[in-house]
Amino acid sequence: MAITRDSDLHIRRFSRNAGLGVVLLGFVAIVFGLTVVKVERGSTLEAYDHQPRTSLLPAEGVQK
Amino acid sequence: MSDISYIQQQDNEARFGDYIALLKPRVMSLVVFTAFVGLVVAPNPVHPFVGFVAILFIALGGGASGALNMWYDADIDRIMRRTRSRPIPAGKVTEREALGFGLALSGISCVMLALATNIFSGLFLAFTIFFYVVIYTMWLKRATPQNIVIGGAAGAFPPMIGWAVATGGVSIESIAMFLLVFLWTPPHFWSLALFMKSDYHEAKVPMLTVTHGREHTRKNILVYTLILAPLAVGTGFTSIGGPLYLATAIVMNALFIKGAIEIHGRTEVQAEADKYAVEKRFFYFSLVYLFAHFAALLAEEGLSHIGLGVW
Structure with a gap:
């Protein structure tokens, strides 16, 4: 028997699969939202084009 | 398969x-x-x-x-x-x-x-x-x-x-909120156990109503309610409390103690006669009780934000 889009299994499990899809999308949205919030508020993360700003780097020869 | x-x-x-x-x-x-x-x-x-x-x-x-x-x-x-x-x-x-x-x-x-x-x-x-x-x-x-x-x-x-x-x-305020829910749970649940004829004994779960009897459960409801009341009111004097919370806590705890005393004073015959009306009323009131306390804490926070917080 050919597996079709209307197979019995797909119909029976539609609510489960749709629910899981919504949950996974929600999870992605949460991680994205958290990233935005954390980056916006993280002043020490200030950077430009993946290169740290020179103003944030410790001056050469200065001991920590 | x-x-x-x-x-x-x-x-x-x-x-x-x-x-x-x-x-x-x-x-x-x-x-x-x-x-x-x-x-x-x-x-x-x-x-x-x-x-x-x-x-x-x-x-x-x-x-x-x-x-x-x-x-x-x-x-x-x-x-x-x-x-x-x-x-x-x-x-x-x-x-x-x-x-x-x-x-x-x-x-x-x-x-x-x-x-x-x-x-x-x-x-x-x-x-x-x-x-x-x-x-x-x-x-x-x-x-x-x-x-x-x-x-x-x-x-x-x-x-x-x-x-x-x-x-x-952790701080004193968060411990106060913990104690509020912790001490509220026994009277809340045991009042439910009094009127919900559950089959815990068949499942061999030692519920107080089964192991120590209903009279003992009524006494325990009163004891826990009396311990809960001063702690619930006392939370009003912490930094998250205030006059609104205090007023709410005093009224709610007075009513809660009144209900617990009524439950303690009743016999099973009396309870059967009115189909556990007092126990049911106490149980539903316990839900209002907890909601009112936490809602009052929320209201105090709102008041302090608009400059009306007292302490």
Whole structure:
């Protein structure tokens, strides 16, 4: 028997699969939202084009 | 797989809602509300989105412990009428599935809470799940009639976790909120046990009404209510309290004590005669009681934001 889009299994499990899809999308949205919030508020993360700003780097020869 | 078992599986296949039912959504509502209040009344402001995510994962952690509870208690749930329709006894979800589901959600919720807020909150949530599943469900629930008192602690941790999300620690205010829910649980649950003729004895769960009798349970309701009242009112003198909370607490606790005294003074014959009217009224009032206290704390926080806070 050919597996079709209307197979019995797909119909029976539609609510489960749709629910899981919504949950996974929600999870992605949460991680994205958290990233935005954390980056916006993280002043020490200030950077430009993946290169740290020179103003944030410790001056050469200065001991920590 | 035989043809018969395949057909049975088809008829009884779990739907999305069955997995939601494993999370005990009604218990989750108390977790969400108290954790929200704990987070909002804390002195450090939290970004609204981070706050929303924190509450979500605290609720998910509570749900995960519910799923693990259903996994471990599947044998009891099959015996008791009230729980026979739960997903595992109903044959919709297997015990192993519930265990995997609960463990996965526990891990996700604790890690996500720690990443979104602070490590302490994530560890606190992990401890709460451990406490509910191992200390309460696996160990003490079937061993002592004070099980509901100990189990109440797990339900009382969420406002402390909410507070920890904002502050990264514990303080007298968060302990006061914990005690409020912790000491409220026994009178709340035992009043329900008095009028809900449950079959705990068949499931061999030592409930106080079965092991020590109903008269003793009535006495315990009064004792816990009397211990709860000064603590509930005393919270009004901490930094999260105020005159509005104090007024609410005094009225609510006076009514709660009055109800507990009425319950204590009644015999089973009297209770049977009016179909446990007083016990039912006390139980429903206990819901209003807890909501009113936490709503008053929320209102105090709102008042202090508009410059009307007194202390």
